[in-house]
Amino acid sequence: MGKRKTRSDDEVDEYSGDVGIDEGMEVKDEDAGNGEMKKEEMLLVGKEEEDGKEDVLGKASESKQKRERTDDDEKDESGSVEAGAEQTDPAADEVFRIEPICKVPPAREPRIPPPGAWAQSTDDILGPDSQHNYVQRWRKMSDAEKNGTVIFKVVRNDNKRESMVYLLGLKNVFVKQLPNMPKPYVTRLVMDRKHESVALLNRGPSGELQVMGGCCYRPFPQQKFGEIAFLAISHVQQVQGYGTRLMAQTKERSKAIGLTHLLTCADNAAVPYFKKQGFSKKITLPMEAWQGYIKDYEGVTLMECKLHPKIDYLNVPLLLKAQKMALIEKLREVSNCHIVFPGIDVKAKGGIDIEDIPGIKEIGLKNIRGHGFQGSRSGAASVAARDPAARQALQKLLQSILTQIKNHNSAWPFLQPVNAAETGAVDYYDVIKNPIDLQTIQERLDLGWYYITKEIFVADLKRMVANCIQYNGKGHYITDLALSLEKFFMQKL
Ligand code: COA
DSSP: OOOBSSOOHHHHHHHHOOOOOOTTOOOOBTTTBOOOOOHHHHHHSOGGGHHHHHHHHOGGGHHHHHHHHHHHHHHHHTOOHHHHHHHHOGGGGOOOOOOOSSOOOOOSSOOOOOTTOEEOOHHHHHOOSTTOHHHHHHHHHHHHHHTTSEEEEEEOOSSOHHHHHHHHHHHHHHHHHOTTSOHHHHHHHHHOTTOEEEEEEEEOTTSOEEEEEEEEEEEETTTTEEEEEEEEEOGGGTTSSHHHHHHHHHHHHHHHTTOOEEEEEEOTTTHHHHHHTTOBSOOOSOHHHHTTTSOOBSSOEEEEEEOOTTOOGGGHHHHHHHHHHHHHHHHHHHOSTTEEOOOOOHHHHTOOOGGGSTTTGGGTOSOTTSTTOOOTTSTHHHHHHHOHHHHHHHHHHHHHHHHHHHHSGGGGGGSSOOOHHHHSOTTHHHHOSSOOOHHHHHHHHHHSSSOOSHHHHHHHHHHHHHHHHHHHOTTOHHHHHHHHHHHHHHHHO
16 A cells, blocks of 8 residues: 555544553553563464564564574565465365355256267366366365364454454554555554454464454445555465455455445555455545545555445355356357267278268358358368369478478477476476477378368467467577477468
């Protein structure tokens, strides 16, 4: 979030109202007063609390804190502890399907498969849900909440010791994750009695709770909107789905207290995150409802999220599953895409005509050979397929081009199929689902009937280049070789 534009710190005090830290309250924080905090309570204070602890523990503990901080930083740099655990987590490879949030009625009048073909089930069309990252993260979060390792708690400054400890932990996470925010300002808002926070707590192995992050907002019940002041996840836990879950919890809490909109002033770095959480720069809430109420910032973007009463933000994947299923059921009534025809052994047949491909006639295209059908094996294809002389000429041309490609200086990485073990690209075939290489192209050309058009041949070559870019990324030297090869063959073709 950006820095305040107009109000001074004093004005902020006035604005935030009653900070509400009672005299004699045993809270230890440089911004929140003096007193003693019990040892076990310290555990409750966020992992990022080292800054705040300096006053409590004094200089003697400084070196210890520095050491701990370095350990944490090292953990961060080498990838988070949880991220590391994720890699070895056997559950990560588990294939699973989720149930839709509601019952989806089947298609009323689905298209019936012709004899020999069959209808694919909706489950098979959609495939497993475990392949989607967002579903995996949702499941991990829901499970963590169910088994109590992760807890979301609404906290406000209600004078209770426990709340104060959580709020202090939260303040420390915000201060560390939002370094541009003045510390006293963060403290004032977090402790302000008009604000409340959804705190994300993590239960450690010995049962202790740690503040891992949270969202602090001010509800405006009369205008039915809430203004998010701060939202952060501690560094080690970021990009694991906690931020999304936190936002979902905040939305559900907002709905529960009668809010219909959430507003926030996001700085440039936070805009993409808020966009992914359903916030938009388009403000639909009437200006009179929010202008003058929310804080005025410089260099930030006001964003809004409209809360839909019917959306269960904690179970969006189940809702999406129901929507996908409903769509497939509807498609059954208007298309044949659920109908599967038995495969054909093209090699045994030595190539077949387009019309003979099972299912082609059923798609209802007229004049397959004429202008009406622009498939890759049409038009010239039909001519080449039927005219032996044309077919031979094409074969000769493609062979000559392929030989030149194979002899090109940049061709060496593409001469054979990628050997994942030898090259160290162990995940190559997980990433590249349609592999192709010059040897395979040669084998296809040798069949004599495979490349019945130049376009099919070019498509294979281009796929080889695209696979290379996808796996190695732009700027990689193998990608550069692929691009130079592409330039060469495009000149020849
Ligand atoms: N820029 C672009 N995308 C971001 C992002 C950022 N700064 N932070 C998170 N994302 C993306 C993630 O990559 C992920 O995308 P995906 O779903 O397509 O994979 C998505 O947003 C949600 O990620 P998630 O893991 O749920 O979020 P998180 O736990 O990393 O928490 C923040 C997100 C913003 C809360 C966290 O990065 C943070 O605390 N940042 C510092 C404080 C901050 O900037 N707060 C926001 C303004 S107050």
